[in-house]
Amino acid sequence: MKLNDRKLKILQAIIHSYITSAEPVGSRAISKKYELGVSPATIRNEMADLEELGFLTQPYTSAGRIPSDKAYRLYVNGLLQRERKIMKEKEGMKKLLAQEIGEIEKLLQNSAKILSKITNYTSLAIAPQVKESKLKHIQLVPVDETKILVVIVTESGLVKNAILRVDNNLTTNHLNRISNFLNSKLKGHNIANLRNEIEDNLIKEMYKFKNTIDSIIPLVNQTLDSHKGDSLYSEGVTNIFDFPEYSDIEKAKAFLSFIENRDSVLDMLINTGFNDIEIRIGEENNYEEIKDCSLITATYRFNGKTIGKIGVIGPTRMEYSKVISVVRSLALVLSEIADGDKYKIYLK
Amino acid sequence: MKLNDRKLKILQAIIHSYITSAEPVGSRAISKKYELGVSPATIRNEMADLEELGFLTQPYTSAGRIPSDKAYRLYVNGLLQRERKIMKEKEGMKKLLAQEIGEIEKLLQNSAKILSKITNYTSLAIAPQVKESKLKHIQLVPVDETKILVVIVTESGLVKNAILRVDNNLTTNHLNRISNFLNSKLKGHNIANLRNEIEDNLIKEMYKFKNTIDSIIPLVNQTLDSHKGDSLYSEGVTNIFDFPEYSDIEKAKAFLSFIENRDSVLDMLINTGFNDIEIRIGEENNYEEIKDCSLITATYRFNGKTIGKIGVIGPTRMEYSKVISVVRSLALVLSEIADGDKYKIYLK
DNA sequence: ATTAGCACTCTATCTTAATGAGTGCTAACA
DNA sequence: TGTTAGCACTCATTAAGATAGAGTGCTAAT
Numbered sequence: 182m183k184l185n186d187r188k189l190k191i192l193q194a195i196i197h198s199y200i201t202s203a204e205p206v207g208s209r210a211i212s213k214k215y216e217l218g219v220s221p222a223t224i225r226n227e228m229a230d231l232e233e234l235g236f237l238t239q240p241y242t243s244a245g246r247i248p249s250d251k252a253y254r255l256y257v258n259g260l261l262q263r264e265r266k267i268m269k270e271k272e273g274m275k276k277l278l279a280q281e282i283g284e285i286e287k288l289l290q291n292s293a294k295i296l297s298k299i300t301n302y303t304s305l306a307i308a309p310q311v312k313e314s315k316l317k318h319i320q321l322v323p324v325d326e327t328k329i330l331v332v333i334v335t336e337s338g339l340v341k342n343a344i345l346r347v348d349n350n351l352t353t354n355h356l357n358r359i360s361n362f363l364n365s366k367l368k369g370h371n372i373a374n375l376r377n378e379i380e381d382n383l384i385k386e387m388y389k390f391k392n393t394i395d396s397i398i399p400l401v402n403q404t405l406d407s408h409k410g411d412s413l414y415s416e417g418v419t420n421i422f423d424f425p426e427y428s429d430i431e432k433a434k435a436f437l438s439f440i441e442n443r444d445s446v447l448d449m450l451i452n453t454g455f456n457d458i459e460i461r462i463g464e465e466n467n468y469e470e471i472k473d474c475s476l477i478t479a480t481y482r483f484n485g486k487t488i489g490k491i492g493v494i495g496p497t498r499m500e501y502s503k504v505i506s507v508v509r510s511l512a513l514v515l516s517e518i519a520d521g522d523k524y525k526i527y528l529k
Numbered sequence: 530m531k532l533n534d535r536k537l538k539i540l541q542a543i544i545h546s547y548i549t550s551a552e553p554v555g556s557r558a559i560s561k562k563y564e565l566g567v568s569p570a571t572i573r574n575e576m577a578d579l580e581e582l583g584f585l586t587q588p589y590t591s592a593g594r595i596p597s598d599k600a601y602r603l604y605v606n607g608l609l610q611r612e613r614k615i616m617k618e619k620e621g622m623k624k625l626l627a628q629e630i631g632e633i634e635k636l637l638q639n640s641a642k643i644l645s646k647i648t649n650y651t652s653l654a655i656a657p658q659v660k661e662s663k664l665k666h667i668q669l670v671p672v673d674e675t676k677i678l679v680v681i682v683t684e685s686g687l688v689k690n691a692i693l694r695v696d697n698n699l700t701t702n703h704l705n706r707i708s709n710f711l712n713s714k715l716k717g718h719n720i721a722n723l724r725n726e727i728e729d730n731l732i733k734e735m736y737k738f739k740n741t742i743d744s745i746i747p748l749v750n751q752t753l754d755s756h757k758g759d760s761l762y763s764e765g766v767t768n769i770f771d772f773p774e775y776s777d778i779e780k781a782k783a784f785l786s787f788i789e790n791r792d793s794v795l796d797m798l799i800n801t802g803f804n805d806i807e808i809r810i811g812e813e814n815n816y817e818e819i820k821d822c823s824l825i826t827a828t829y830r831f832n833g834k835t836i837g838k839i840g841v842i843g844p845t846r847m848e849y850s851k852v853i854s855v856v857r858s859l860a861l862v863l864s865e866i867a868d869g870d871k872y873k874i875y876l877k
Numbered sequence: 878a879t880t881a882g883c884a885c886t887c888t889a890t891c892t893t894a895a896t897g898a899g900t901g902c903t904a905a906c907a
Numbered sequence: 908t909g910t911t912a913g914c915a916c917t918c919a920t921t922a923a924g925a926t927a928g929a930g931t932g933c934t935a936a937t
Contacts, residue, residue, distance in 0.1 A: 207899050222911050225900065243900045243917045320670045324682050332680055332690075334672050340690045342680075357705060419789050422782040430778055434770040437785070441767050555930050570880050573931065591886045591931045 182230055190217060191227050192236055196248045196256050200498050203425045205245030250463035250497060253475065257460055257501050274514045285309070285338040288518065290414045292491055292511055297417025300504050302495035303440060305478075307450050308412035309337035309488040312373045319363050321345075321356040321397075329356060331397060335372065337488045338519060345400050347393060359393065372401075413447045415440055426473070426496050439470040440494075455480050455487045458509055463497045475499045479512035483519040491515065530578055538565060539575050540584055544596045544604050548846050551773045553593030598811035598845060601823065605808055605849050622862045633657070633686040636866065638762045640839055640859055645765025648852050650843035651788060653826075655798050656760035657685035657836040660721045667711050669693075669704040669745075677704060679745060683720065685836045686867060689756055693748050695741060707741065720749075761795050763788055774821070774844050787818040788842075803828050803835045806857055811845045823847045827860035831867040839863065 194215040198206045208221040208228060217224070228246055231237045236255070237246040248256075274295060289306040296304035314335035322330040324344070329351065331343045351359075418440050427433040440446060449468055453459045453476065461476040471494065478492030491512055493504050542563040546554045556569040556576060565572070576594055579585045584603070585594040596604075622643060637654040644652035662683035670678040672692070677699065679691045699707075766788050775781040788794060797816055801807045801824065809824040819842065826840030839860055841852050 205899090209899075220911050221899095222913090223909085226910090229901080239900090241918060243898075244919075245899065318670060318672055318678075320668070320680075322666065322668045322670075322680055322682070324666055330666075330680065330682060330688060332668075332670055332678065334670070334678060340678060340692075342688045342690070344688075353705075353709070357701075361701070417789075419782060419786045422778065422785075428778055430770065430776055430781065433778065433781070434767060437770075438767045441765075553930090557930075568880050569930095570882095571878085574879090577932080587931090589887060591929075592888075593930065 182234060184234065187217070187219070188227050188231060190215075191224055192231055192248070192252060193256065195228075195231075195237065195246060196252055199248055200500060203496075203498060205240060205247050207245040210245070248498075250465065253462045253497055253499075253501070254465075257462065257505070260502050260505060261458070261460075274511055275518075285519070286411075286414075288515070289489070289491070290416075292515060293414040293416040296491060296493060296507065296511060297420060299507050300493050300495075300500070301417070301420050301423065302493045302499070302504065303415060303417050303420055304491070304493050305446065305450060306414040306491040307447065307489050308414075309335070309339055309483075310412065310451070311335055311337075311339050311341060312406075313371070314339060314488075315369055315371055316367050317369075319367060320360045321363075323351070323353050323356055326350050331401060333372075333401065336369075337483055343400050343403075345397060347396075349393075351393065363394070363397075413443050413450070415446070421495070424496050424498075426498070432473075435470050436474070439468065449476075450478065450490050450492065453478055453490075455490075458505060458512075459492075460501075460505070473497060475501075477501070477504050477508050479508045481512045481515035481519060483516065488519070489515075530582060532582065535565070535567070536575050536579060538563075539572055540579055540596070540600060541604065543576075543579075543585065543594060544600060547596055548848060551844075551846060553588060553595050555593040558593070596846075598813065601810045601845055601847075601849070602813075605810065605853070608850050608853060609806070609808075622859055623866075633867070634759075634762075636863070637837070637839070638764075640863060641762040641764040644839060644841060644855065644859060645768060647855050648841050648843075648848070649765070649768050649771065650841045650847070650852065651766050651768055652764050652839070652841050653794065653798060654762040654839040655795065655837050656762075657683070657687055657831075658760065658799070659683060659685075659687050659689060659756065662687060662720055662836075663717055664715050664720055665717075667715060668708045669711075671699070671701050671704055674698050679749060681720075681749065684717075685831055691748050691751075693745060695744075697741075699741065711742075711745075761791050761798070763794070769843070772844050772846075774846070780821075783818050784822070787816065797824075798826065798838050798840065801826055801838075803838075806853060806860075808849075808853070821845060823849075825849070825852050825856050827856045829860045829863035829867060831864065836867065837863075 191211065194211050194217070195206045198210065198214065208224040211217070211224050212219065212221045228237060231252075232239065232246065236249055236252040238249050239246055286308055289308050293304045293306040296306070311333075314337045316333065317336045318332075318334040320332045320334075322332060324330050327346055327348075327350075329345050329347055331345055333339075333341045333343070335341075418437060421427045421433060421436050427436060445468065449466075452467070453461060457480060459476075459478045459480075463475065464472055466472055466474065466476060473496065474494055475497045476492060476494045477499070478490050480487050480490050482488060491508060493499075493508055495504075539559065542559050542565070543554045546558065546562065556572040559565070559572050560567065560569045576585060579600075580587065580594065584597055584600040586597050587594055634656055637656050641652045641654040644654070659681075662685045664681065665684045666680075666682040668680045670680060672678050675694055675696075675698075677693050677695055679693055681687075681689045681691070683689075766785060769775045769781060769784055775784060793816065797814075800815070801809060805828060807824075807826045807828075811823065812820055814820055814822065814824060821844065822842050823845045824840060824842045825847070826838050828835050828838050830836060839856060841847075841856055843852075
């Protein structure tokens with residue numbers, strides 16, 4: 182059986198109707214609302230075919246039809262093929278974000294807020310994974326007699342702090358010398374490899390501060406690990422209550438619990454591919470808890486290099502068209518801001 | 530009418546029963562489960578009195594009784610009066626927290642996790658309000674030609690970063706000189722007053738760097754403001770689903786939306802008093818959305834000075850006895866950790 | 878002052894019936 | 908051969924009615 186033009190149109194109509202109403206769609210409703218020029222009976226026949234082809238399902242014998250994941254997939258692929266117009270929203274987003282001073286974390290949190298506000302779904306955002314970043318600057322700062330603060334700035338714009346306890350009292354001068362030294366040796370290196378770097382080069386040259394330097398690297402690694410969970414931002418989780426598919430409290434709970442568990446969400450986001458835009462529909466998701474959700478993520482880049490992701494999660498009945506364009510636009514804006522040239526935008 | 534001993538016992542029994550079952554309590558059930566040595570009929574009479582006194586309510590004419598806020602208040606005051614034994618849990622908590630390296634933010638997040646895990650309610654924690662802290666150290670760190678990083682360490686243990694854009698290229702040396710200068714002038718001063726301090730003293734002395742210094746203070750203030758929302762941590766928000774009073778989806782939504790709105794929660798926590806332990810029962814809360822919740826908060830201190838709060842929020846039918854002792858213990862542990870002497874605990 | 882007994886109240890639950898949206902099939906039609 | 912009108916049939920949802928049961932308040936006896 183072939184998926185001819187009329188079937189496609191009918192399927193599209195059903196998807197559209199279901200996305201807006203969340204109710205199973207009947208043949209009469211379709212023939213009324215969408216001008217297809219055929220009678221409900223004809224539509225019924227086509228619908229039976231579409232069901233056989235796996236694009237529609239029926240919750241029970243004589244109810245209307247509901248689009249399957251396969252149908253959404255078809256629909257979405259169609260959307261993707263069409264050249265997406267650059268959103269007008271983009272400028273607005275930039276303005277909203279431009280007000281923000283500070284670091285990338287703040288920027289992402291605001292992005293998430295904007296995303297959930299515009300889409301009315303739940304939004305997610307992850308910061309660059311610090312372990313995959315290159316070191317831009319490292320600085321030791323005295324705090325008091327027994328503590329020094331290690332500040333790490335990555336090329337991706339992250340700033341991380343770690344507190345280090347030391348036995349011997351190091352003067353500001355000492356710390357500056359060590360900082361300078363570490364910088365000259367480590368700048369531009371991948372943070373995940375710090376340990377190796379250090380062992381080969383440093384210890385002999387800075388014999389005097391061997392102990393201090395020795396303890397910095399493990400601490401830094403440890404800190405970066407413990408900060409992993411911080412890099413996730415979500416907003417609008419309670420938007421889920423606006424969708425009738427979550428009026429079942431058990432379902433709402435399952436969804437919210439999933440989102441509340443930062444680790445699994447972080448995993449999920451990292452493990453979806455890093456294409457420009459990634460879409461997981463229903464069963465395409467690897468996590469049991471969200472098999473009836475769709476996830477749309479986009480990657481933002483810096484110097485052409487992937488550094489993080491933003492996304493939206495909601496029921497499979499999602500306003501794909503809108504969400505795809507919003508997520509994509511915002512990711513572009515973020516990339517532009519993250520990239521050096523436009524950095525000014527959000528610093529002034 | 531007097532609240533004699535028997536009435537008190539019966540009230541206590543009703544509260545206890547309702548806390549565990551969430552079902553209106555009948556006279557027969559009380560007489561069976563609790564050994565009061567009187568018949569259901571007697572209990573009925575007493576219950577009628579207790580209702581008249583405002584300690585009990587009836588959802589409808591012939592249902593069992595439910596404790597009122599007033600009843601919980603009485604019950605809780607009784608709990609508070611009794612000298613609370615130092616919890617055994619305290620040691621366990623310390624161990625859990627001791628694994629943590631890093632700064633106070635991380636510590637609080639973990640405290641919130643522990644709190645919600647132990648109590649099965651929703652937990653809240655706020656970090657010290659940076660504006661009320663005194664400056665311990667300020668350091669300017671070069672990032673690249675056009676950006677410097679301002680690192681602020683407060684006496685309460687907070688570390689905050691702000692990125693500052695500069696036009697003139699300042700060398701590490703310059704920055705160190707400025708840092709030293711700022712430190713010598715500002716250390717120990719209240720952060721909220723930074724601006725005044727600076728204008729009186731600094732500018733003439735460091736004429737050369739006037740521009741840089743001029744721009745630092747507003748930026749710092751701005752950053753501290755924008756970080757305000759970061760200082761709230763909540764965990765276990767989905768625990769609310771375990772309580773039958775929130776099986777109504779609208780109620781669950783209202784609660785979760787309230788918690789999701791960081792600003793209002795932050796306000797709420799700041800505006801409850803700063804006694805050792807604060808308890809708001811039902812209508813005692815100033816926020817409409819949580820008029821059927823109870824909030825239990827405790828203050829943790831540093832050098833005897835109030836710096837932050839942790840707390841638990843849940844239905845008025847709360848396990849007050851347990852929660853009070855857990856929250857109080859954890860606050861004590863936090864105070865001990867925050868205080869210098871014991872700082873080692875969580876750094877090693 | 879306490880308690881047993883009993884009529885009464887009101888919710889929750891179960892049953893049954895009615896409603897109606899939507900289908901699938903058949904037969905007629907262009 | 909594709910399209911459509913008509914109609915019987917299915918099944919969830921809703922409403923109405925009936926029943927059960929928990930719990931009370933009152934009265935009268937102890």
